[in-house]
């Protein structure tokens with residue numbers, strides 16, 4: 001099988017497993033795990049922030065990051081395809097009592113005017129007050145799209161002017177950094193809270209880090225424990241993240257090449273299914289036209305290629321550490337043929 005369902009399907013390399021095995025560990029709830037502390041500090045520094053908190057998942061890091069900026073009964077504004085709105089099982093509402101409003105977007109990209117038209121800071125006794133804005137970079141359901149830096153700056157300025165918090169879901173910020181050359185600190189320092197994941201393109205088995213000020217991270221540590229997310233010798237997992245930082249960031253460029261090869265191979269068979277120019281990182285979104293996406297996904301699986309049906313006519317393929325450029329191209333040929341003959 002060539003598995004392109006997600007970059008979360010990667011398995012740790014032998015070198016990463018060795019690093020995990022050798023990690024010095026301690027009780028992280030007591031703040032005594034040296035490997036966790038190293039990962040938290042290093043990630044915070046990379047992103048231009050004071051402190052970090054190692055979490056089980058991107059969903060938990062987002063849940064805590066948004067909660068630091070938004071009180072129960074207030075709202076966070078994000079785009080209609082945001083992971084926090086669509087794919088975190090309503091946790092922000094169910095656990096923290098926040099509401100969300102979404103703005104329309106094209107491929108998940110920030111349109112500052114759309115946010116300006118929706119936010120309602122200090123909305124008084126009749127309307128829900130907006131307390132924060134959240135953006136995603138790269139944008140998963142948008143097709144791995146990269147937020148233009150000037151738009152992120154402009155949206156940050158709007159948030160500051162209106163007294164709003166600014167959260168970044170940076171699950172795949174590494175991909176944006178590698179594709180654009182914009183430093184992680186330049187991205188990270190625009191925001192009040194940032195989550196990044198080690199378990200996606202970076203290939204670690206578990207883990208995300210939330211970064212912010214030392215005060216906010218101290219609060220987030222309390223929230224994490226309250227939610228049952230305090231963990232003990234978690235350095236075994238943090239070591240995977242540290243290994244990924246040292247060895248598996250620059251290689252994301254290979255995943256971007258593989259995504260381009262996949263998309264080009266689909267286009268050669270089924271030109272209307274894909275916009276090759278829109279492929280910026282490791283995610284390719286396909287339009288299955290008249291054929292249900294689930295049907296194409298099943299036919300592809302029968303031929304040894306796994307892709308995800310994310311909407312009635314939308315397929316997603318994601319390249320990663322365990323797929324070569326040649327395999328991605330071959331997978332694209334199979335999927336393209338299915339689409340062409342459907």
Ligand SMILES: Cc1ncc(COP(=O)(O)O)c(C=O)c1O
Nearest residue numbers: 057058059060083136140169171
């Ligand atoms: C953009 C984005 N944010 C957050 C997450 C959540 O990460 P996790 O699956 O670790 O909870 C994902 C997961 O795919 C994601 O794509």
